[in-house]
Amino acid sequence: MNASEAERSALLAAMHRLRAGEQAALAEIYRATSAKLFGICLRILQDSGEAEDALQEVYVGLWRNAARFDESRASPIAWLATFARNRAIDRLRMRGRAGTDAPIEAAGELADPSPLADIALEAGEDSLRIHHCLSLLEARQSSAIGAAFLDGTSYPELATRAGVPLGTMKSWIRRGLARLKECLER
Amino acid sequence: MTERDQLAAEFALGLLEGEELLAARGLAASDRGFAELVARWQEWLAPLLDTIAPVEPDAALWHRIAEAIAAPASAEVVRLRRVVRVWQLGTAMAAAAALVLALFVTLPGQGPGPQPAATQRAAAPAPLAVALAPQGGGTLSLVYLPGERRLVALAGALPARKGHDLELWLLPEGGKPLSLGLVAPGATRRLAIPPALAAQLGDGSAIAISLEPMGGSPTGQPTGPVLASGKVAPV
Numbered sequence: 046m047n048a049s050e051a052e053r054s055a056l057l058a059a060m061h062r063l064r065a066g067e068q069a070a071l072a073e074i075y076r077a078t079s080a081k082l083f084g085i086c087l088r089i090l091q092d093s094g095e096a097e098d099a100l101q102e103v104y105v106g107l108w109r110n111a112a113r114f115d116e117s118r119a120s121p122i123a124w125l126a127t128f129a130r131n132r133a134i135d136r137l138r139m140r141g142r143a144g145t146d147a148p149i150e151a152a153g154e155l156a157d158p159s160p161l162a163d164i165a166l167e168a169g170e171d172s173l174r175i176h177h178c179l180s181l182l183e184a185r186q187s188s189a190i191g192a193a194f195l196d197g198t199s200y201p202e203l204a205t206r207a208g209v210p211l212g213t214m215k216s217w218i219r220r221g222l223a224r225l226k227e228c229l230e231r
Numbered sequence: 232m233t234e235r236d237q238l239a240a241e242f243a244l245g246l247l248e249g250e251e252l253l254a255a256r257g258l259a260a261s262d263r264g265f266a267e268l269v270a271r272w273q274e275w276l277a278p279l280l281d282t283i284a285p286v287e288p289d290a291a292l293w294h295r296i297a298e299a300i301a302a303p304a305s306a307e308v309v310r311l312r313r314v315v316r317v318w319q320l321g322t323a324m325a326a327a328a329a330l331v332l333a334l335f336v337t338l339p340g341q342g343p344g345p346q347p348a349a350t351q352r353a354a355a356p357a358p359l360a361v362a363l364a365p366q367g368g369g370t371l372s373l374v375y376l377p378g379e380r381r382l383v384a385l386a387g388a389l390p391a392r393k394g395h396d397l398e399l400w401l402l403p404e405g406g407k408p409l410s411l412g413l414v415a416p417g418a419t420r421r422l423a424i425p426p427a428l429a430a431q432l433g434d435g436s437a438i439a440i441s442l443e444p445m446g447g448s449p450t451g452q453p454t455g456p457v458l459a460s461g462k463v464a465p466v
Contacts, residue, residue: 068300075293080285088283097292104296119274126280127273134245172278179279193244194276195283200246222240223232229275 053120060121063111071108078122082129089133089197099132134197178228186221234387234419239265243272250421253358254383257374260466261360357465365440365458371414373438375463380429382422384414391416395442400453401428402437413447437462
């Protein structure tokens, strides 16, 4: 999502060609987006083999279902990033349930919720708004919400890391989400 | 924030597990309003993904993808077999299976990848859902989980009726209504469905909601007006 305007419009054009069934368009989309999406999968899965599998599912899924992209709702990169994140979290949860999950301590540090400098490259005020609204929350709320979204951290993991009961963590997050929604809708 | 909003937000974040996850998944598939709430959360949050640094994947990955596209059938069968094997590990896995599907259906414009839907149905009975808009206002979403014989009644957006309870009924074809239990206006209630009732509750079953005295119908049959009815369908 740090693409320049020219890159964005080239990507959108490639999505149109993909929708028309042009396989070369997929290669172009892959070149333009795979590093971004791989970064997301790797962050969540913390394992390059699994992140590659997730990424493969994203692009094969994209090839088969390009028609489902709705450009009136989202930019291609935002849509693909969301798709990659969802695939990675799905894998993470499957792994957890299969009993082969890594110990909680190995699951990574709490996300830093502060915006990075490069966010200014993202066009539009939407992206600024989420950062602004998160910054208005209590630090423990914004870091928990950030960790859930960016690292795929579950409620029980979040509670363990913060050293609070599960119920407390749930109410922190729920109160945080309620305030976040108020701010985002303003 | 209503309970529904909260569920949508937690679902979009990937925080739900087990029954709540299944209920949210059912809602996302059957209730456009709920799906829209989830999509909005995903859109609001997506810019946060910009804070993750790009990492180049292994160069060989593109070739794997190109091969998978060139030979869709065999690659897909292998993948599905693997997924099914994992999902057969236990009933807890149904939640994960639902998550797979949920994450697909909540993507803007439904998102790529309908394949897991078929797999999920093969691995566990698909949830059945119906949304009712009872007379007097509000909405009630019902999601039935056949594998667990559990009916989740999401009544967060249903106002209470003063001095009355609201009771759910299964309407078997050619039979008398069977009570499924009371809903809790303003809250989510999980109703365990006994095997005898569960045997009659399937795709296309009609469910009604009636106004009853406090504590439910004293006769075992609906005594007050039927406020709404509808048929459940797989989600």
